[in-house]
Structure formats: structure tokens, C-alpha cells
Amino acid sequence: MINNDGLESLQNSLDILKSLQKTINNIFNLELTEGENEELQSCFKILIFDDYVYEIICPLLKVFKI
């Protein structure tokens, strides 16, 4: 959750956050376009990351409640 002031201050530079958000969402949605992967889409998934990646994405994980 981003509060109003924070959101306002971020407006000018949200491109990066949006792009990172898109990356994470794409990864979790498996970038599916074809029906044959629906089984994979609905299966349980577990995210595995290293310490450095955690540092990059941890705030995003909080924001997007992944």
C-alpha cells in the first residue's frame, strides 16, 4: 500500500516501479498466452530468490502482496 503523499511524490518517476511490477507479475503469471499451460498457471508456485534479488524486489513483494 502506498499512501497518498507517497504516491504523489512518486508520480513523476513511476516508470521504473511500473516496469518492475510488470516484470514480477509476468513472472508469476508465467506470461501465458496459450491454453495448454493452464494447468501450470493454476498450480502452486514458490518463489526462490537470492539475497541480492531479495534486496531488489522485497519492497515490491510488500506492495503487490505476493
Add this chain to the structure above:
Amino acid sequence: MNIREVRSRVPDVMAIYLVAPTEENFKIIENDLNQNIFDNFYLNFIDKVDDYIFQNFFSNLINTNRYQRIYRISVHPIDFLMFHPKLFTLNIENSYQFLNLPGIQENEINNYYNKIGKGLYNLLYTLKTIPVIKYRQNWFAENIIKVVQDNFNYLFDKFPEIKEEFPRKNNALLIILDRDTDIPIMLHHAGSLGSMVNDLFGISRKKNDKKFEIDPHVDYIWNTYLTTDYPTAHGKISEDLKGIIEKTDFLNNSNSKSEDIEKVSEQINSTLDNIRDITIRQTVLKNHANSAEKLSNEIKTRFLDKFYDLEFTILSNRKSSKETYKKLVDILGLKSTNTNYKNDCLRLILIYYLIQNKASNEELNNIENLFNEYGINKNSFEYLKQKKSFEESMKKDNNSNSINEGGNSFFNYFANKSKNLIKGVSSLMSSEQPSTVADIVNNLSSKKNVNSFSSYNLLKKSIDDNINNNFEQVIVFMVGGGSLAEFEYIDQLLMQNHKNVYYFI
């Protein structure tokens, strides 16, 4: 789950790895595959994978059928850290020290440039922008630009559809500068919230007992007031804290009259609606209030306001005088008992020394005496003195045309670096302000010509000195490291000219 955690088989689960493409991580993934830990593996890397790592990985798996469990392998170029929506790091520590190591090898410098080129490409990819690049002529920025260009070429050759996501015109400017363009600013006690927090505590994206934890997604104080002077930012923190207390104060007020019950009920409902925002705001403010208390104490006991004032004057004037020397001695005479105070004194003396084009013997003696009189370690001063003397000798060689352009490239690395440094700073400053880099960035991003800079067009894949746009989006990378003090001055100057700046520390 952390990749290092020990795990046993988890059936019917897809493991989504999102990791750096290191040999160590590939080894762990290979182990997970061999042990059938998960049914499906989706491998995501935050940077391009080196060919030899892929080759090793698959040559070990190819004789088994385990590789069939790999659903997909993707690369998402997000290998950079964000400290603020405009502030990033490639996480390369002590880069200036590294570049100036006496025994540094050419391949080590090339690896460093390669890492920078890949990091810059990652940011540009994430921003979805292909900028014009401006850099000092006859300097090694070309090596970095080549890496950026190669990465874009590879991307568009392999995935031409991605090109549609990028604008067809260069609407941003990337400026690559050498740290030696301005060293004194790195020692400066700057006055903004961000500079002071970073200078006094350090900043981190992870929970850390000593460093200030940055969360650019919720910390509206940090995002809004990073480059604002500390007193103003401090005032805003106090104001917001009061506001939060007033908003929730009615909950503690047990003396409400019966006729106020309706009003209190309304307030409770309103507070409950916003409880999540209020909680986040409270946490952010509490974090800043705690650091503000420590900051105020440091400012008071280390006389940081006096350091800031004098350094600002010296850096803005770019010269010293008898008056500044006297003020410097006065500050050294304050003799604080704070353990960091001697380091503050060292930084001030070094700024005073570095700002002088050529110190006279008398001035050098005066500076040396200061170190002795106040018991300050002078190793860094001796190093800078040697460096300056080396640069002077290069200048003489340069004047007598003894630098052989076609000779040893490693020698030329230092020769070119020094040649540019010597003719650099003073000739490039066009206005009186503390940061040389801020001044250069401001001129390069406007329609002003700056001598000895070239423009490279990533779309045309060639040098293109005809481009002289009035860029609104500017990305600055300092080879050898940046500082929040420098970012503060760049951001303030470019904001006045309605430009948005991204910066790497």
C-alpha cells in the same frame, strides 16, 4: 524462499527462481533438479547469463531427462538497486579506490566497464528509453557505450517485437562522467536530508541496526525531501507527526461530553477507514523522527553546520583565500570530543587542498602543519599530493606530445584520464555553484555547447554531434562512484530548469 535454504521434495509445485546468474546459483538449481525437489522449474535471471555458465549447466544435465522439468528460462534485466525513484546503485563498492589501485590490470578495468555497461542497459531497458549518450572525448567511456550498444543490438536482433516498446526518438540523455571531474564534492558535508542521513548513518534497503532503512515504495518523506535542505525536511517531519497525533488524539480523550459522541463516532469511522495509511505514515515518521534526533545530536556535537557553510563557500568559489584558511583553522580549533570529528576535519582540509589548482610551498606547509598540530592522519593527503604531482607530470608530457596514442593502452588509460582531468574542471565550470558535475550536466542537457564532449546516438549506432536537444530526462553515471551530495546539487539545479534527473551512487 531463499535459494540457500535447505529443502526437501515438494510435489505438485512449480519453483519460480528469480536470481542473479552466478555459477553458485546455477549449481544450486542443478542440485534441485537432480534431487527432484520440484515438479517444474521456471528459471528467471536478473541479468544476461554468460555463455560458459549456460554451457556448463546444460552439459551436466543433457544426459539425464531432468532438463525436461525446466518450463522456461527468462532474463529480466533488473540488476540494479533503487534507493529512491531517481536514485540507483549498481552495487559496486569502492570503485574509485579500485580504479586507482597501483597494480590494477587492464582486464580488471574492462570487467568493471562491462559491469557498468550492463547495469546501465538494465536501467534503460526498465525505463524503456534509448538515450543519446554524452561523454568526454578520448576517454574510456567508449568501452561502456559499446557494452550498452551490444546489449541493445542483441535484444533487438533476438526479439525485434520488443523494439515497439521503445520510443522511436531519443528523448533522454545519458551522461557518463569520470569521478576525477570533481573529487572535492565526495568529501563535502552536504545539507540535504538524503546527504546527511547517508553521510552519518549510511543507507540500506534491508533491515540493518546501524544503517537507515530505505523503502522507496512507502517512505514519502524520503521520496519528497531527499534533496531538500535538512531544516525544511525536519520541519515537515515535525509537522506531519503533529498532524498524525491530532488525528488520533480523540481516542485518548476520555472527557468527551455526551453531545460529542456523534462527532467522536464519525472520527472513529474515518480513522478506521484510513487505518492502514495512518499506520504506514506513523512507521515512516517514527523512523525519520528517530534518525532526526540522532542527526541533531551529531550536528551539534560535530559542528556540522560550520563545516557545511565553509565547504559550500570553498566549493562555490573554487579557490581558497586567507579568509577561508582562517575560518578553517577556527573550525579545527573547536576540538569536539565526538569520535567522528577528526574525520570531518580531514575532509575539510582535503577539500581546501584539492580546490587549489596549484598550492604554493607556503600553503602546502600550512596544510601539513594542520595535520601535525591537530593530530589528524595524513595518509589520504599524501596520496592525493602524489596523485596531483603525477597529473602535473602527465600534463608536462602531454604538452611535449610524449603521450603515444598508439602505444601501451594501459599506460594511455592513466595518461588520457589525467589529460582530461587537468584541462577539465576549471574550463568546464560556467556558473558559481558547489558541484562541477551539476554545472556540466545542466549545460549538456540544455542547448549549450560544452567543449570536448561527444554525443553517441544508440539508435543510429554512431557518434552524432548534431544532436543538441533540450532533454527533459537526464541520467547521470559517474565512473568511480557518485555521492548524495552531488545528486542534491544536480537535482536542485535541474529541477529549476524543469528536468528530471536519474543518478547512480
